[in-house]
Amino acid sequence: MTEVLIKGGHGGRIEVRKGQILEVVNVQGEQICDFFAFNVNDLEETLSPAHIRSALRRIVLKVSDILVSRYRNPMFEILQDDCGVHDVTFPPCDPIVYERRFGLKNHRSCRTNLAEAMADKNLPYAYLPEPVNLFQNTPVGDGGRISDLTSAAKPGDKVVLKAHMDVYAVGSACPMIGGVNGAAPTDLRFVVRDA
Amino acid sequence: MSAEILIKGGFGGRIEVRKGQFLEVINEGGQQICDFFAFNFHDVTEHLSPAHCRAKLRRIVFQVGDELATRLWNPIFEIVEDTVGRHDMCFPPCDPIRYLRGFGVADHRSCRTNLAEVMADYKIPYAYLPDPVNLFQNTPVRDDGGIDFGAPSLAKPGDKVVLRACMDVIAAGSACPMDLVPINGDMLTDICFRVHD
Numbered sequence: 324m325t326e327v328l329i330k331g332g333h334g335g336r337i338e339v340r341k342g343q344i345l346e347v348v349n350v351q352g353e354q355i356c357d358f359f360a361f362n363v364n365d366l367e368e369t370l371s372p373a374h375i376r377s378a379l380r381r382i383v384l385k386v387s388d389i390l391v392s393r394y395r396n397p398m399f400e401i402l403q404d405d406c407g408v409h410d411v412t413f414p415p416c417d418p419i420v421y422e423r424r425f426g427l428k429n430h431r432s433c434r435t436n437l438a439e440a441m442a443d444k445n446l447p448y449a450y451l452p453e454p455v456n457l458f459q460n461t462p463v464g465d466g467g468r469i470s471d472l473t474s475a476a477k478p479g480d481k482v483v484l485k486a487h488m489d490v491y492a493v494g495s496a497c498p499m500i501g502g503v504n505g506a507a508p509t510d511l512r513f514v515v516r517d518a
Numbered sequence: 519m520s521a522e523i524l525i526k527g528g529f530g531g532r533i534e535v536r537k538g539q540f541l542e543v544i545n546e547g548g549q550q551i552c553d554f555f556a557f558n559f560h561d562v563t564e565h566l567s568p569a570h571c572r573a574k575l576r577r578i579v580f581q582v583g584d585e586l587a588t589r590l591w592n593p594i595f596e597i598v599e600d601t602v603g604r605h606d607m608c609f610p611p612c613d614p615i616r617y618l619r620g621f622g623v624a625d626h627r628s629c630r631t632n633l634a635e636v637m638a639d640y641k642i643p644y645a646y647l648p649d650p651v652n653l654f655q656n657t658p659v660r661d662d663g664g665i666d667f668g669a670p671s672l673a674k675p676g677d678k679v680v681l682r683a684c685m686d687v688i689a690a691g692s693a694c695p696m697d698l699v700p701i702n703g704d705m706l707t708d709i710c711f712r713v714h715d
Binding site for chain 1: 563564568578579616649664
């Protein structure tokens, strides 16, 4: 068993072998996890929200769903979900969002957290993939409108995923201010274990 | 000044649009999906991004008056006119994997390879080609989060979407080659890109 604690506002990464289980744990609750994944053997093959929506014919996730890559291959299966509210439509926050919306320079962001967590792989920043936003409460309804609500995750809530290929899983404990992560960003834990 | 290109059904095409110019995307035969892509003419790593459009609009699809955004959150087009009102910003482009695994068909044309062909001279890595805004695609998202897939496009012959460019762009379109499910109606038809001041 291996695990990493991802501090609120920061990023982290863990390797998950095919068949292993990855638990994404919301330690204190109300924390969004921008979740990214890469095929260990081909980093261009990433978890892809667009291909997930297409494969599932849905923009919401459910237990037993298969989450696919850009090449339409299964990467993860959802085994358990204590929260039930996630997002597969938003890009990660990035420095531009903080600067233009809040006038904040050098604020941490999910996109730069991902870049940091994968820095040794030299991926082009412009082409970093989009996330599955675990625990993000941005429901679509009322004719396609998207609402911004506080994460519905309670302390200890987790999403349990089974890997269908060898992957690098990266999480960003979203640094966004303004209530979507509750009062302030808090920690996430990645736990990897054998099935 | 004006220019136009006809994109044959199942194929791709590209045109340059200067800031302030209008781009009309015209459904010549009706019921034809146009996978639509756009790149900042001065930096092709900045492209139209459906994810950033959704986030900026706080809506799953666009309406007249909306500004479509790039990966860097900059306005790239404003929607000036839309005679159909049913489009998609959720689906990836079809690709050879979809035709091979979904239908057992090898070497079928696809929106992704059409984009790769029309942008070949820019040498954008194939893996990193952007997701499209699927003009005229009839895959509405229901309030329960489900997506209705399979019905033909609602576009009638001559229907169009008119966009005003907010920067200098290279616009690429693929007249979607999907002919194994009837989302493009009974047959693939042509898309016209017309640019004018």
